Amino acid sequence: MDGQELQKIARDHTAELPGTDQEQRFDPDWELHKVGGKVFMLMTDMPGRPVLILKADxxxxxxxxxxxxxxxxxxxxxxxxxxxxxxGDTVDDKLVRELVTDSYRLVVGGLPKSRQPVDPHTYDRHA
Structure with missing residues (x-):
């Protein structure tokens, strides 16, 4: 999977997650995805390579x-x-969606309960 496809799959998937926002920041080359005001995914281009930056256990x-x-x-x-x-060859669209969801759940779990759009312990568990 190439980096452009990687970012499109991740961007489309974040649009399906409850309570998310997207913004451009730092400069036009950085795209931030947030839940409850906290970043769970960043997208940018490292020299010639589109990448995702995600929270992980x-x-x-x-x-x-x-x-x-x-x-x-x-x-x-x-x-x-x-x-x-x-x-790369070992990263497919299913893995990308799982990694994005895991990052989202980790950040949601750190929010006060009143600001959690989903239960981070049960949401999606790679349905």
Whole structure:
């Protein structure tokens, strides 16, 4: 999967998640996706490579980096809690949607209960 396709799948999927907002920030090359005012996905182009930057459970992030050459530590983010997804042969649309949903759920789980648009413990669990 190439980076442009990767970003389109991720962008389309975030539009389906309850309570999300999208904004351009920093400069026109950064697209932020938020829930409850907190970022759960960033999209940008690293030199010639469209990427996603997503929150991930630290143990899952380590396993993902070991299993997929197209997944690395979070660019400009906490390397333990964020991953960068570039695409590649082992990253398919199902994995992209799962990673976006997991990032969303992690951020929703950190919001006060009154601001959570879904229950982060039960929402989507890779339906």
């Amino acid at each position: 630290p143990d899952d992030a380590t396993a993902l980096r070991e299993q997929h050459v197209g997944i690395t530590a979070g660019y400009h983010m906490n390397k333990r809690h964020w991953i960068t997804v570039e695409g």
